[in-house]
Amino acid sequence: MSAAHVGPSTMEKSAISVLVDDLKHWLRSHMLAVSTTLTLIVVNLIVWLVYALLRVPKARRTGQPLSDFLSHSSSTLQHGGARQPGLIEQFIKLLISLFITVGPLQLIADSALVLLILCIAEPRLGRRRTIEASLISAIGGAAAGLLICFGIHQLQSHWTWFMRVPMSLNPVVLVVGALTAAGSFSNLLWRRRINLIGYTSLILLVLYTGNPGNYCALAAALIGQLVGRIWHGPITDRALAGRRSSYETRHLLGAISTVLALGPLVTASSKVKAGVFTPLGMFMGPGPAGTDHLSSCLKTNTAASCYAQYGLTRPVSATTFISLLVPTAVMLAVSWGIYHGRRVAAMTSMVLNGLTVVLALVYYLLVPITLGEGLAKAVRHGAIPSLLVIALPPLIFAYCIGHYLRYFPVRTKPSRLRIGSLVIVIGWFATAAFYLFCVTLSPGSFKPQPTFNMALAELPTRYLTNGVANRFRPRFSARTFTGLVINNSVGFIFWFIVLIVLLSWMRSSVLQNEDERLKANALVETGGESMTFMTTWEGNNYWFSSTGHSAIAYRVLHGIALTTTGPFGDPDEYISDLHEFWHYCTEHSWSPVFYSVHKPQRDELVAHGWTSLEVGSEMVVTPSTWETRGKKWQDIRTAINKAKKSxxxxxxxxxxxxxxxxxxxxxxxxxxxxxxxxxxEMKFTLGGLDELRDPRVALLYAIDAEGTVLGVTSWMPTYREGKVVGWTLDFMRHRTDAPNGIMEFLIARMAERLRDEGEVEFMSLSAAPLAGMNPERDNQGETTPQILQHALQLVADLMEPAYGFKSLFFFKKKFQPSEHPVYICYPDPAQLVQIGLAVVQAYLPDLKASQALDALKSLRPAKSEKDNADSTNHTSEKNKAKEASADKANGSTATAEPSPMIAAADAQKQPADLPAAQAAASTETSETN
Incomplete structure (x- = not known):
């Protein structure tokens, strides 16, 4: 047992060394990503220094006017395709802009994106192919982007300002093709993620800004995907179980909703406003002050482009930009709800997009009549095409949401909907009253001074987004800062109330049905595994198989459906339950995570693309072969003999x-x-006093002649067809002044009782968390689980004085059990942070930040005291010292010493608790993830 008492510095050094080796391995496998990012940073710093020394104007740093390229293209076509001098040189200059950014902020953002993209691409493609994909897609994308811009110029020749737009690229264009090419070499989950996030971002920029560089980036991504598909060949991997059309439809609709939500913000922040959806972005976002510019254009301009040009190139003020943030947050909250299958989000989206269509109809068809210009003249100046550009996208999207409404099964409680709707109505009345009161009270803040009727007529525009509101002729405008605050605060406050209500509506919550709990309790007695009884505890929700003969207990936290062990009930359905529950979770937009499952279920999930992580070893004793003969049973015999003597x-x-x-x-x-x-006190898979009260749970306690309870253990039953076939240790406590070896005595007596009865197959001591793990076992060469297990080992070393992971492991080894690894299995490695948060919240739902900090502060000082005591006890050759050492190993499993003084003075009599250590292991697993 000497391994149990290795000094803290040795254990820490070993764990840190392993993590350092993991870091070196990661650097070797991502050498291209790291070196490219560092080179990018160094090159930009050098170029900026040269620019500063040569005093190059900023206008010449950002790129060349688009006209320089398009004029060459026109000449080329006029001369039968002959290449004109200077075009190649300018194209080379354009490619050089792939490596140069315009400022420090963009360098930081681009460097982070380049590092992320190459870290994804390099392990999948290899270094050579990553470089080839980047160069092919960047050069091809730049050429294709120029052709697209030439086509736009030919179609919109009256956009003279479009020719003055600076043409430049950025480092992301250089690597985006490698990212999409890597998608062909990824599993289905990562391929979907790359395509969805990548193309959504690029299409958003292209549609709402029309920046020439964004056309090049989109073309580079398409070329990269084509190259990757050619290299890989046909993709034959089968779809993951549970990923069906409803799941994909919701994610696609969520992505489109995100594009529509962020569009106005992107348009407002872009220097170039020449995209197909730029009018929609300007309509819903920023806008010119009043309709004077449109009216003037309709009177004097003969070109049919008044509506197309109106507002496209106007600068956006900081006040206007800030006013966009809350409405954008509302739309993003709706997009999040659509992505996760919330019915209320789908309905809200239909209402908001329908409102956009109505306002567009009013503006483009009714406003021209009120301006006195006539509808016919407005149509000649492009009202209908602009109306279609603005109204069709939200109209089509609202139709799609309504058509696929059945794909949004997650409903909100009716009571919560009623309360939220009431809050929104009250918020509207309150802000309206505030606005009317302030305008009436301070008419001098506006020009001309408004009357109450004027303020009432202007009230509806205060709730519209800036772009819409400013397109209607204002009856009065703000003259002072006070007036400006009054005008802008009303809509801000109202939409903020709407945002809070929407977030409350879309919170993850599953109602607990008592009938389901009773049904699950009955199924536990038909079949299960050693830790199945934990599914009967409070806080679990239940999924039942189509036959009703088996079930899975789970709880939803941070979008993660975290199971309490594996399926229970009919053993013949366990494998199908894994896949059916997976499908059930994806229908509700949850990510399933199977927690503390054994190897058969783990192997089935891994075979279908899941990732597994060993989080501990379950110690199992066979009562029929129980005996305490031999030197290795010395501590157990001593504990039993001491009970007789005492x-x-x-x-x-x-x-x-x-x-x-x-x-x-x-x-x-x-x-x-x-x-x-x-x-x-921790929960989830850790029983407390409440769980002791179940009449099916056995209680074995030690009591002396005076009636004093010295220690207590609880044992959970495992059933097969209504018969108990095993018992699992859960609750374990003893008095601080209890005799050494009290826990050994109680566990040994339980084994003897079960042996004498001869009716059960096993006695489980539950898991020994974060101890006895084998990073090489069952990982099949996967790097990520090994790194995580190495990190977990470091955490276990640091947390040893509080929870005694290793002490608990070696304490259980005294009973000569067989070891069975337990795993956490998850389908999406990108959600490790969410999984970690879910596990932490499951175990510590009431944890406060101050408690966590106090606990961490107490760990380091207590460690040396405790390990010194362990080392002294271990090296003693007397039987009494052996008893002390054994009890110390037991006691340290659940004690978080409040201070070093308590640790030193009470080293031989700390209360022990197996479940606490088990909880700590799970907590640390999540934190490391």
Whole structure:
């Protein structure tokens, strides 16, 4: 057992060394990504220095006017395709802009994107192909982008300002083709993610800005995907179970909704406003002050482009930009809800997009009549094409949402909908009253001074986004800062209220049905595994198979459906349950995570593309072969003999059947243990006093001749067809002044009782978390799980004094059990942060930040005291010292010492608790993830 008492510095050094090796391995496998990013940074710094020394004007740093390229293209066509001098040189200059950014902020953003993209592409394509894909797609994309811009110039020859737009690229264009090419060499999940996020971002920029460089980036992405498909050949990987049309449809609609939501913000922030959807972005976002410019254009301009030009190139003020943030946040909240299948988000989206269509009809068809210009003249000046550009996208999208409304199954409680709607109505009345009161009270803040009727007529425009509101002729405008605040605060406050209500409507919540709980409790008794009984505890929700003969317990946290072990009920359905539950989660836009499952289920999930991580070893004893002969059983025999000498014995009961005095002492012992913990008592798979009260849970406690309860353990049953086939250790506590070896005595007595009865197959000591893990076992060469397990090992070393991971492991090894690894399995490695948060919240739903900080502060000082005590006890050759060492290993498993003084003074009598250590392991697993 000497390995259990290795000094802290040695263990830390070993774990840190392993992590350093992991980092070196990662750097070797991503050498191209790291070196390219560093080169990009260095090159830009050098170029900026040269620019500064040569005093190059900023206008010449950002690129060449688009006219320089398009004029050459026109000459080329006029001369039968002959290449004109200077075109190649200018194209080379354009390619050089792939490496140069315009400023520090863009360099930071582009460097981060380049590093991320190449880290995704390099392991999939290899270095050579990554370089080839980047160069081919960048050069081809630049040429294709210029052709697209030439076509736009030919179609919109009256856009003279379009020719003055600076033509330049950025480093992202250089690598985006490698990213899309890598999609062909990725699994289905990553391929979907690359395509969805990549193309959504590029299409958003192209549609709402029309920047020539964005056309090049989109073309480069398409070329890269084509190159990747040619290299890879036909893609034959089968779709993941549970990923069906409803899932894909919601994600596609969510992406489109995100584009429509961010469009106005992108348009407002872009220097170039020449995209197909730029009019829609300007309509919903920023806009010119009033309709004077449109009216003037309609009177004097003979070109049929008044509506197309109106507002496209006007600068956007900071006030206007800020006013966009809350409406954009509302639309993004709706997009998030659509992505996750929320019915209320789909309905809200239909309402908001329908409102956009109505306002566009009013503006383009009714406003010209009110201006006195006549509808016919407005049509001649491009009102109908502009109306279609603005109204068709939201109209078509609203239709699609309505058509696929059945794909949004997640409903919100009716009571919450009613309360939220009432809050929105009250918010509207309150802000309207505020606006009318302020305008009436301070008419001098506006020009001309408004009357109450004028303020009432102007009220509806205060709730419209800036672009829409400013397109209607204002009856009065702000003259002072106070007037400006009054005009802008009304809509801001109202839409902020709407945002809060929407977020409350779309919170993840699953109603607990008591009938489902009773049904699940009955299924537990038909079949399950060693830790299945935990599914009967509070806080779980239940999914039932189509036959109703099996089920899975889970809870939804941070979009993660975290299961409590694996399926239970009919064993013949376990494998199909894994896939059906997976499909059920994807229908609800949750990501399923199977927690603490055993190898058969883990192997099935890994075979279908899941990732697994070993989080501990379950220790299992076979009662029929139980014996305590030999030197390795010395500690157990000593504990049993000591009980006889000290005149205490064990009693088997249930909590409800135990005498009232025994119940009271068990409660007192548990509270005493909790008071010594720096963290709150953990839950999820960790039973407490509430779980002891189930009449099916066995209670084995040690009591002396005076009736004092010295220690207590609880045992959860495992059933097969209504018969108990095993017992699993859960609750474990003892008094601080209990005799050494009390836990060894109780566990040994349970094994003896089960052996003598001869009716059960196993006795599980539950998992020994974050100890005894084998990073090489079952990982099949996967780098990520190995790195995570190495990180977990470091965490286990650091947290050893608080929860005693290794001490617990070696304590259980005294009983000579067989070890069975337990796993956490997840389909999406990109959601490790969410998974970690979900596990932490499941175990510590009431954890406060101050408690976590206090616990961390207490760890380091207590460690050296404790390990010194362990080392002293271990090296002693006397039987009494052996007892102390054994009990120390037991006691350290659940004790978070409040201070070094308590650790030193109470080293031999800390309360022990197996479940606490088990919880700590799970918590640290999530934090490391």
């Amino acid at each position: 005149n205490y014995h064990d009693e088997l009961s249930t909590f409800n059947d135990a005498p009232w005095d025994v119940q009271s002492q068990i409660v007192a012992i548990s509270e005493q243990w909790a008071e010594l913990k720096a963290l709150p």
